[in-house]
Amino acid sequence: MSPRRSAAEALGTRSAILDRSVAIASAEGLEGLTIGRLALELDMSKSGVLGHFGTKEALQLAVLERADEVFRAEVWEPARQAAPGLPRLRVLCEAWISYLEREVFPGGCFFVAAAHEFDGRPGPVRDAVEARFAAWRARLRKEARRAAEAGDLPSGTDADLLAFELTGLVMALNHAVQLHRDPEAGHLARRAVRARLGG
């Protein structure tokens, strides 16, 4: 056995660091995620942790990317199975609600939390968070537009407004689950979505 780690082992370590990081940052925020704490929980030295990323900011960006992979697998992927337009929009909303109810990230939606943490701090992390939300909003709007054009939504439906409303419902759900631990919130969110999308 050579004392040097193989590339595969290094990748495994990096992946383990990111898993832990997502768990910590989900509860404590991306700033609350500290190198020292990561090192302690992973039984590594601080420099061992930092060596994989270089700086804390690079670590934060990598954590965002890992969280995005989870979000895509949980929310975007299920919707690919459904037909474009209203059916897909419904699956998207249901997957989104379910992802929050099941607390896939124990601290609630990773991106909503990161948005609040970084919206007042210019820099690459803020830019990355904003880009993810912009992509998500564009996707919601596209499906809403398709649904409206297909005649599956009331005439005069505005895709922008609908995407805005759906985003708000999900934020209210996230808030109710995380702050109030309200077990009824999922029910409310589903009723509100149904009022918008029927079904």
Next chain:
Amino acid sequence: MSPRRSAAEALGTRSAILDRSVAIASAEGLEGLTIGRLALELDMSKSGVLGHFGTKEALQLAVLERADEVFRAEVWEPARQAAPGLPRLRVLCEAWISYLEREVFPGGCFFVAAAHEFDGRPGPVRDAVEARFAAWRARLRKEARRAAEAGDLPSGTDADLLAFELTGLVMALNHAVQLHRDPEAGHLARRAVRARLGG
């Protein structure tokens, strides 16, 4: 002049500390608010700042109270002029939207930010944040119920659901303003409120 500050002067100092604290915490969060930074910006010593509150947690609670005074003056007070039920609910929503558009707190809604920061950290600060939201929700629900009972909302309107939806719209607005700097968001929020409350 006695070297000791009078009670009035001490209150003035305390008030100045809280004003600065609200400004800092609004942008950086209640944890990002540090004694050292406050001391620097106020040209005081750290112990001089801390002496007014005892601990950082006590300072955070005092800051929340000060922020609540602002919120009440901005959003609750205007609504008292309006008749109970639908008229008051409309004024409440408009004041709420306006408060976010004008960025009364430069970092967006103080309580939404605090909720995200503390929902995973049990303790007095978290409890205080939750209590403010519970009071706000109760108020929204009460006016929604009155409006429904007066027949000013479509029959079958659920006050709980309506309060949930309105809260979501405001959160989406807060997010759009703070993260996306979207100048159209206030317009979207008003249209969504109008779709719910008419007018």
Next chain:
DNA sequence: CCTACCGATCGGTAGG
């Protein structure tokens, strides 16, 4: 990947 270290900053205290 490690040990050993850096300067800066944290909340808080002692004593006046």
Next chain:
DNA sequence: CCTACCGATCGGTAGG
């Protein structure tokens, strides 16, 4: 309200 200080922890670096 101050100075002077405490132990802990921060992100990061040097050198191996």
